Amino acid sequence: MPLHAVRPKILGFISEQASAWLVGLVVVLVGGALTLVVAWAAADLNRQQVRQRFQLLVNERYSRLEERFEDQEQRLGSLRRFFVNSENVSHANFNGFAQPLLLRTRAYSWAPRVLREQRLGFEQQVSRELGEAFSIRELSDDGSLVSAAVRDEYVPVLYSQTQSVLGSPLGFDLLAQPLRRSTVERARRSGKIAVSLPMQLVGLEPSYTPGVLLVAAVSRPATTHMPVNEPYGYVMAVISMRQLVADGLPNAARDNLVMQIVDTSDTQQRVLYESNNPVADSSGQEVTRRLTLGDHVYALRLRPSQVFEQSNHSSVTSILIMGGLLSLLLSALLYVLVSQRQRAIKLVQQRTGELRVREHQLRTAHSQLRSVLNAATQVAIIATDLRGVINTFNAGAEQMLGYEADQVLGIMTLENLHQPSELTVRAAQLSQMQGKRITPAQAMLVEGTDSLHEAREWTLVRKDGSQLMVNMLVTALLDDHGLWIGHLAICLDVTEQKRVHEALAARDRLLRKLSAHVPGGIFQFTLEPNDNWRFIYASDGIRDIYEIEPGLLQQNAKLVFERIHPQDAERIRSSIRLSALQLSHWREEYRVELPRQGLRWIRGEATPEELPGGGTLWHGYVSDISDLKRVEEELRALSITDSLTGIHNRRYFQDRLKAEMSRVRRTSGALAVIMLDIDHFKRINDQHGHAVGDGVLQELCRRIGVRVRRSDVFCRLGGEEFMVLCPNTDGDQAYGLAIELWQSLRSSPMVGVGLVTASFGVASWRVDEGVDSLLLRADSAVYAAKQAGRDRVEAERLQV
Structure with a gap:
């Protein structure tokens, strides 16, 4: 039977006579249709899931904001109840109660209600309590505070607890400004919390300035001066809407929602808060909810952000691409299968003829x-x-x-x-x-x-x-x-090869003998184009430097970088790459952590050359410089230490003071200094000798040193003058520390001398003040202590 008599079908259903191109085209069309059906179903499912996720985020965000608005009402209500249930609330009582309430609130204030006939007595009483002149004031046309005009009633700010410069100044009459007046009157009429129209707060970043004022009336039983149920004062809260809303929420780069809050009671419909993140381009979803704060209703508008859109992107494109690729792949596979089957029969006949030719060729192979x-x-x-x-x-x-x-x-x-x-x-x-x-x-x-x-x-x-x-x-x-x-x-x-090998072995033996007498280690190191680090040669001295066998180092160059201190490793890698790029001499000092020797300092030098096939080869050496580094550290310690007392000297104090001044200018922190001068120290030297005087200095340093805090810096400026630098410390705290140091010094007499005292001066840093001004105020305080009879602590004198 001839070969072409039986033609089986490919895969059981494709005829061998069918065109390979036709089979591939049919598969592509069928696969494309199936891909479109799956993509449509996936797109519909994705839209439903996105809507559900957006609704969940909206409900969670609305619930959180509603809780925060209710929390602000409850905090102000608790402050009102504090006044209702207290007979007399002092400034300290107010601060102690209001300070813990300052969560997402810029300020809390108390303003009593004062009638016209009560004004003079009220101003005199408050002036006596404050120790300075107090009057009820209002803003003039030029923006300055002046005495309030005569009115039937006043509501001046008496107490204020704030996070910043927000809040009305003491004595400011709330009824003198229309916006605050309308809010106070609504609080009086309703007896509930009244909220002002949007207002711009001062002393904050521009995005935090939009805010509102919450006012609640405080009433008490009838008296001879006030009718029944009439309020005798008002408690207030100043709120920055961005601080209230955005605190604790994801930042703009990660927030899934875009928020906008509008006061519906405002005729101008001003925006109190708006997110900084961009809105999703292709999303048409938007939800508006109502938020209530006091007697105002706010519209909360929520829309999905671009972050939400990116995290919930549809997989339709991926399905279309993968479906198209699978269809093309399957069609190509069937095309190849059909065409290869048709070519195979032709190749059988061709290979038969070739085998006959090769049989003839084999006869001549011998x-x-x-x-x-x-x-x-x-x-x-x-x-x-x-x-x-x-x-x-x-x-x-x-x-x-x-x-x-x-x-x-x-x-x-x-x-x-x-x-x-x-x-x-x-x-x-x-x-x-x-x-x-x-x-x-x-x-x-x-x-x-x-x-x-x-x-x-x-x-x-x-x-x-x-x-x-x-x-x-x-x-x-x-x-x-x-x-x-x-x-x-x-x-x-291999006679000549053996001779060459023996010559190379002799050369290696000579090189090992020479390198054994060189301090440190000699190496050849390459950096190949594929970022492969490799040691071509490493002498026996490398074993002492890195505690690694040279043979292991040649097999794995990364062992050296595992020994290098983590803080120096990246710098060394960068310097090697720079040397390879510029073909410049490499020289570095760095630390290594060794299993046996511990922390050591290493100096390495190498000269690079470019390899013909790409990459760089270095010839260099490394040596241990730990002893040299130790000497450098000892010299540095001597340069900043007073040789007699063992504490820091004037040079170290000046360096630390400049660094702390730079820090407080950046962070608006606190800083104080304590200066002390031994009383009658010259008399001690004259009566007992300089050796005893030196002992007095040493004993004083011992007593002061055990009393100062871990963060303080105790230094000797020279002679009998000493200084304590107190970071993150205000004037009152520094004064308290100075009292402790003064008491520890005079608590017991010194051997051979008796009681030794000192005069202390305290000064704290002021905004925009320099080093010289701060030290001059501290020195002036010491001088004042000397003039007042010595053996005392003087705080800085306020400059008028």
Whole structure:
């Protein structure tokens, strides 16, 4: 039956005669249709999920804001109840109660209600309590505070607790400004919390200035001065809407919602808060909810942000791409399968003709092989039979050993060409390894058959008796049926190679001897284009530097970087890359952490050169400079330490004071200094001698040193003058510390001298003040203590 009589279908349903292009086109169309159906279903499901996620986020955000608005009402209500239930509330009572309430609130204030006939007595009473002049004031046309005009009623701010400069100044009449007046009147009429229209707060960043004022009336039982149920004052809260709303919410780069809050009671519909993050471009979703604060209703508008859109993107595009790719891949696969099947039949006939041609070529292979053997003049090829008698001896063997082929073929064995003593030694080794006797004649043959045809160096004897070192590979010769018919030996002259290896070994021994007497370690290091770090050479001195064997270092260069201190590792890598880029001399000092020696300082230097194939090669050395670093640290410590007392000296104090001044200017923190001068120190030196005076200085430093805090800096300025630098400390805290130091100094007499006292001066940093001004105020306080009789603590004098 001819080959084309039976034509099976491909995959059981595709006819072999069908066009491969038609099959591929049908598969693409079907796959595209299925992909569109799946993409439509996925898009519909994604839209439903996005709507549900948006509603969940809206409900959570609305609930959080509603709780915060209710919390502000409750806090102001608790402050009102505090006044209702208290007979008399002092300034300290107000501050103690209002301070914990300052959560998301800029300020709390108390403003009593004062009638016109009560104004004079009220101002005099408050002036006595404050210790300074107090009057009810209002804003003039130019924005300055002036005495309030005569009115039937006043509501002046008496107490204020604030986070910043917000809040009305003391004595400011709330009824003098229309916005605050309307809010106060609504609070009086309703008896509930009244909220002002949007107002701009001062002293804040622009985004935090929109805010509102919450006012609640405080009433008490009837008195002779006030009718029944009339309020006798008002408690107020100043709220920044951004602080109230945005505190604790995700930042703009991560927020899923865009918020906007509008006061619906405001005729201008001003925006009190609006998110900084952009709105989603393609989303049409929007939700508006009502928020109530006091007597005002606010509209909360929520829309999805671009972050929400990016985190909830549809997978339709991915489905279309993957579906299209799968359709194309399947169509291409079927196209290849159909076309390859059609080409396979044609190739069978073509390969049959080629095999006939190759059969003819194999007949001539034997003669060609002989020619090849004779052409290999640099390699000796020797074949033997099972007895070891040579039956092949090519031209390379004749040239290498000096024999003619006629003198060897059928006459000599492979054993005759070897050095007898070498065969005897090898035979003994093989006999011991294999547990049976191996004759010298079989030594090189057993080596070849039992050791997976590994090459081995042997010494051959030429015709003239001279010796020749060769690398010989012995393999078994098999016939067409796999029967062992002899051996084949291939020999390569390695005499010159051995000489070169011995010369290189001698050079390596000399290099090791030289490097052993060099302090530190010598190395060759390469950085290849694929960012591969490698040590070409590392002397024995590297072992002491890094506690790593040089051999391991050449295998894995990363072991060195594991020893380098983490704070220095990236700097060293960057400097190496820069040296490779600029071909500049590399020199670095860095720390290493060793298992046995601990922390050590290393100095490395190397000169780079560019390699022909790309990459950089460095020749350099490393040395241990830990002793030098230790000396440098000791010299630095001596430069900032007073040699007599052991505490810091004037130089260290000036450096630390400048650093702390820079810090408080950036962070608006607190800073104070305490200066002290020993009383009558010259008298101590004159009466008891300078040695006793030095002992007094040392004992004073000991007593003061155990009393100062861990964060304080205690220094000797010179002679009997000392200074304590107190970071993050205000004037009152520094004064308290100075009292403790003064008491510790005069608590007990000093041996041989008696009671030693000192005069203390305290000064705290003021805004925009320099170093000299701060020290001058501290020195002035010490001078004042001296003038007042010494042995005392004087605080800084306020400059009027």
